[in-house]
Amino acid sequence: MTEHPNVPRIRSALDVYNSGDHDAMKAFLADDIVWHVGGYHEMSGDYAGVDAVLGYFREVRKKTAGTLQVQAEEILANDRHASIFMHVTAHRDVRTLDVLLAEALSLDDQGRWSEYWALANDQDAVDAFWT
Amino acid sequence: MEHPNATRMRQTVDAFMSGDIPRLLQGFADDVVWYAPGDGPLSGTFRGHEGIVAFFSGLNEASGGSMHVHVDDVLAGDRYVTIFLDITAERHDDQLSVVVAQFASVDGQGRWDRCWFLPDKLAEWNRFFAGASSGQR
Numbered sequence: 001m002t003e004h005p006n007v008p009r010i011r012s013a014l015d016v017y018n019s020g021d022h023d024a025m026k027a028f029l030a031d032d033i034v035w036h037v038g039g040y041h042e043m044s045g046d047y048a049g050v051d052a053v054l055g056y057f058r059e060v061r062k063k064t065a066g067t068l069q070v071q072a073e074e075i076l077a078n079d080r081h082a083s084i085f086m087h088v089t090a091h092r093d094v095r096t097l098d099v100l101l102a103e104a105l106s107l108d109d110q111g112r113w114s115e116y117w118a119l120a121n122d123q124d125a126v127d128a129f130w131t
Numbered sequence: 132m133e134h135p136n137a138t139r140m141r142q143t144v145d146a147f148m149s150g151d152i153p154r155l156l157q158g159f160a161d162d163v164v165w166y167a168p169g170d171g172p173l174s175g176t177f178r179g180h181e182g183i184v185a186f187f188s189g190l191n192e193a194s195g196g197s198m199h200v201h202v203d204d205v206l207a208g209d210r211y212v213t214i215f216l217d218i219t220a221e222r223h224d225d226q227l228s229v230v231v232a233q234f235a236s237v238d239g240q241g242r243w244d245r246c247w248f249l250p251d252k253l254a255e256w257n258r259f260f261a262g263a264s265s266g267q268r
Binding site for chain 2: 038039081085104
């Protein structure tokens, strides 16, 4: 089956994210993106607008000393939506994060991310990592 | 042509909407693990067919049978499926309107073995279902 063009586009976005060049992520995000961070920790909440989301990325990178990496196990996409099943690993002081995250994306007509929401297979571990 | 896993996920949702629990459970592996976010009674990790019944019964009871589910979109591959559901419900003066992304991985027999149930507006979801009673960790 032919891969939808939004699949390689998302793969590129994840490579850019892992590189830490968050300003380059801007090309993949809609100006009015809403990014929902679930759970009950200091990073939880809704980040509205591309600048707020990039600020969130920078904060994550700072708190994890650049160790947070994402590795997609599967990317599904069409014109309107995408989902990513990804392993997320990170270190923070003596704490380690290693979860499988299911992520949902709404896409705008240019394939940019307009809404993001996600759930880990172990949300308690995520909360403990960030708290 | 739609991927068979997309069709089967539509059937799972349809079984829930029609209240056909045996048909609903046919879609799930015996040792399915169901992850639901939030801090309410319908949050946490639900395991096995008993867990699936507890979660869906809780949803149905807490919404007073008012829940309406519209399938907006389905993404499917051989190993994973994601269905996007517009879910609305009413209880007393309270109204719920969320988009739920329901993710599933597929076992070797074509059954859902790991599922993530994820509303976009979690605070709204938690508030609406705060009074539900059928959750389990």
